[in-house]
Amino acid sequence: MASHGFWFLGAENASGNGSQSPNTPRAWCQAAAQKFSGGIGSKLCALLNVGEAEKTAQAPVKAEDGSTAESCGCNKPCNCSKATVCFSDLYATDLLPALNGDAKTMNFLQEVVDIMLAYIVESFDRSTKVIDFHYPNELLQRNNWELSDEPETLDDILISCRATLKYAIKTAHPRYFNQLSTGLDMVGLAADWLTSTANTNMFTYEVAPVFVLLEYVTLKKMREIIGWQEGHGDGIFSPGGAISNMYAMLLARYKMFPEVKEKGMSSVPRLVAFTSEHSHFSIKKGAAALGIGTESVICIKADERGKMIPSDLERRIVEAKQKGYVPFFVSATAGTTVYGAFDPLMAIADICKKHDIWMHVDGAWGGSLLMSRKHRWKLNGVERANSMTWNPHKMMAVPLQCSALLVREEGLMQSCNQMQACYLFQQDKQYDLSYDTGDKALQCGRHVDIFKLWLMWRAKGTIGFEAQIDKCLELSEYLYNKIKDREGYEMVFDGKVAPVIKARMMEYGTTMVSYQPQGDKVNFFRMVISNPAATFEDIDFLIEEIERLGQDL
Amino acid sequence: MASHGFWFLGAENASGNGSQSPNTPRAWCQAAAQKFSGGIGSKLCALLNVGEAEKTAQAPVKAEDGSTAESCGCNKPCNCSKATVCFSDLYATDLLPALNGDAKTMNFLQEVVDIMLAYIVESFDRSTKVIDFHYPNELLQRNNWELSDEPETLDDILISCRATLKYAIKTAHPRYFNQLSTGLDMVGLAADWLTSTANTNMFTYEVAPVFVLLEYVTLKKMREIIGWQEGHGDGIFSPGGAISNMYAMLLARYKMFPEVKEKGMSSVPRLVAFTSEHSHFSIKKGAAALGIGTESVICIKADERGKMIPSDLERRIVEAKQKGYVPFFVSATAGTTVYGAFDPLMAIADICKKHDIWMHVDGAWGGSLLMSRKHRWKLNGVERANSMTWNPHKMMAVPLQCSALLVREEGLMQSCNQMQACYLFQQDKQYDLSYDTGDKALQCGRHVDIFKLWLMWRAKGTIGFEAQIDKCLELSEYLYNKIKDREGYEMVFDGKVAPVIKARMMEYGTTMVSYQPQGDKVNFFRMVISNPAATFEDIDFLIEEIERLGQDL
Structure with a gap:
């Protein structure tokens, strides 16, 4: 299972063909907006743009919310009625256990859920970046992360949520191979949300x-x-x-x-x-x-x-x-x-x-x-x-x-x-x-770490976990076979190649894989296949991307 | 800060008057249903009844969803469109990263969110029980908790979520004083959900x-x-x-x-x-x-x-x-x-x-x-x-x-x-x-444990945390003053009194407080005041309840 330049360890359900050319956020945003006829597309759009300049980015979100100001009449805690809530006038003290805090709480939590749902859908989309990389000092300046004496409005809190996800690593992305923990299971996620809610x-x-x-x-x-x-x-x-x-x-x-x-x-x-x-x-x-x-x-x-x-x-x-x-x-x-x-x-x-x-x-x-x-x-x-x-x-x-x-x-x-x-x-x-x-x-x-495992086990059955693991090993074998005779991989004797390719990978944000030396071996990529979203095409993409990013080295 | 029978340590926003007489779940359910004109009331009702007999409880949920089968036309990932999804035909493998899994995933997660929102609203309602207590062997028999080879449908998964919350301790309940960690902060909860979503x-x-x-x-x-x-x-x-x-x-x-x-x-x-x-x-x-x-x-x-x-x-x-x-x-x-x-x-x-x-x-x-x-x-x-x-x-x-x-x-x-x-x-x-x-x-x-603290700090400001803590200490002083001269409390010399009252408390599910002996002191209640939902009235309720449950001892 070994090769110079690559060592890899062991993903599942396919999800369409990945576009090989990463689009700009704006182009992706338009594509996403077309995919969803309602507000969710614009929300994704807002999500992508928020964080660049927090205060200005707020405007389109508001405009969008404002434009659907009439309620759909379903009276449920859904997006539809959110337009009637103005989060910029509300504070944490307006939420439960505050008197009559029920509706405000549900609207606030629903807004956070919508932000998360948009992030989740985006994370699985191959045409989005794995990471919007910034150096620490740069990231510190991109937003106000300071803690102060005075409270912020719930609108500011929602902006912080969007900014946090904007700069997060999309660990669910099909081309994230960086750590032994990759992917995002939807039943596991639901279970983790429920665990937080039970808070015990x-x-x-x-x-x-x-x-x-x-x-x-x-x-x-x-x-x-x-x-x-x-x-x-x-x-x-x-x-x-x-x-x-x-x-x-x-x-x-x-x-x-x-x-x-x-x-x-x-x-x-x-x-x-x-x-x-x-x-x-x-x-x-x-x-x-x-x-x-x-x-x-x-x-x-x-x-x-x-x-x-x-x-x-x-x-x-x-x-x-x-x-x-x-x-x-x-x-x-x-x-x-x-x-x-x-x-x-x-x-x-x-x-x-x-x-x-x-x-x-x-x-x-x-x-x-x-x-x-x-x-x-x-x-x-x-x-x-x-x-x-x-x-x-x-x-x-x-x-x-x-x-x-x-x-x-x-x-x-x-x-x-x-x-x-x-x-x-x-x-x-x-x-x-x-x-x-x-x-x-x-x-x-x-x-409480048990509920997510237990609920995933119920949802997949033992055979579902088995299929997931067998797929990881199959992808691993596929990668091995693909690169074992491929020109360029065996010849990486310079330990500076992998760090440079990795740095470029993060700056482009197209994929992520870890590297390291071992014993007398120079830096090589440590390929981890545990991401249930990864497919054969993602493995192909990775190989091409490493070659593209390293062609001048 | 001490008294025989009671030692207590240190809550915030008031939320109406607590009803002194706990209602039956069904009565509460009807009250809740009146509070919300739409589906959320019925959902609360379903939540309360599910778990008693898992399979039969499924029916009313379906009926309710069925009755609002037409979409509201907003095209957003909200309750409205859920009626079109039949979770009993879907499995975990239909969710992302599955091809065209976006809508199914959003509908599934939204259903889980609705279950949680109902639970949250219920948790803060003083007329509900803190705990629906069952002995371990009894609880094992009340539901099928076993893990098997074959997958379950997403409908079964949702039933498991409801059952898990039905038998959970409502740690957010204003009358839960049992541990040093009590209460459920809404911004903190939102942050914890987001942390799970970022999964890093x-x-x-x-x-x-x-x-x-x-x-x-x-x-x-x-x-x-x-x-x-x-x-x-x-x-x-x-x-x-x-x-x-x-x-x-x-x-x-x-x-x-x-x-x-x-x-x-x-x-x-x-x-x-x-x-x-x-x-x-x-x-x-x-x-x-x-x-x-x-x-x-x-x-x-x-x-x-x-x-x-x-x-x-x-x-x-x-x-x-x-x-x-x-x-x-x-x-x-x-x-x-x-x-x-x-x-x-x-x-x-x-x-x-x-x-x-x-x-x-x-x-x-x-x-x-x-x-x-x-x-x-x-x-x-x-x-x-x-x-x-x-x-x-x-x-x-x-x-x-x-x-x-x-x-x-x-x-x-x-x-x-x-x-x-x-x-x-x-x-x-x-x-x-x-x-x-x-x-x-x-x-x-x-x-990642930091995001919930950071987001809460932003939402409350340092002065918000200060107010919360000052309130805890104020409630503590109130309790001390109330019981220091009260008949019955100083005279608890029998170490069996507190465990018996505690056992009855859990069986009635009206409130929860911990007890223990210390040195040469017999069992006494260890009163913890850290629950931001607790009010002066809840302290009054606790005192009355301890007296009621222990009147024959």
């Missing part, structure tokens, strides 16, 4: 009854997919893969030396952890935070495809033991950040078993392949792990943040992390206290 | 240009308010107060012993931290995670009002030094979790200076008082701290999650946490790299 906290069943149950149901399903008997075990949704990996390291240490909780690292021998040289930096970050130290993370050699070499792992474990150190944790990677490589889990599991070491699988990126009958063999052996990180916000395209830590042993998280705060986890409540999951967590308050 | 990550300017700048602007403003010269310093928005406190402890340790990052705790002498016996459990949780150990957190005595006693702090520091331990961290609490007490920061700062110890202020709850010219004296001395936790998602009522860690010394976070991953923090990018904040964080990906 995961720590107790008392304040999040439905979400706590959905987390229980979903974690169990994920453990079944891993292959743990009857889905037994434990787990939690954490604020991201780095924190999930840190949880795993914390649990491994506690399992071996439970006294560390009370007595700290000074009560235990020198602990050492093992991970491949291609693993994610969060393993070292976690070791630094947990008081283990980065020097106690031993990096195991990877082969030319980026996979951990098991014989080197065993050699280093034996070596560490000979020095009197205690190996306590091996983190195998299922889908490395740069090459997308899968460590050989079966061989690593054998070594961990032999030496009685906690085996963790960092599947933040590649864990989602478990949803694919065709590709899940790459994770064979994961069922033998003690813990696994799996981020549905990456290849499964669940909106950010959504990261799960799955743990084979039940009850360990609770005993490792509990502090039994009596104001939150009262033992004399009327319901089954096993649903109060908060004391398992490092956090106290914990954001 | 805080780690680099490249993928979150506007949000990175807004975090910069807002953190600087917060540091100015703390009183650090010209707002100099550093900071980050973290996933919650517990993580913010853990960051502070990590920084304090690194500042004193930078070698701990590479070499771990075995390279340093035994470190000890100090905090009051009333402090939040996250201090101990952090110490356990960081390898310091809970036994190295020395709890300092608090006075009868819950404030740390400085002389006891100094005594314990001297004692620890005599034992050869190294005091490295004092966490003072500004607004304790249970009593809402403020530790004497000036005296603590003197001690920390004398002994050269990092001073942290955990102002997760009480930090917001800095926004009030009337009440900020309670935090006098905070400007002398090395770091501060301040959660705008508590008394400032920003939607969850929104927690800031502020640090006086610039650059320390970066050197403490950086791992310089070359695939993310490339040093040959075209823009000013100081805007790539990701390497300061313990996390790799980081959720």
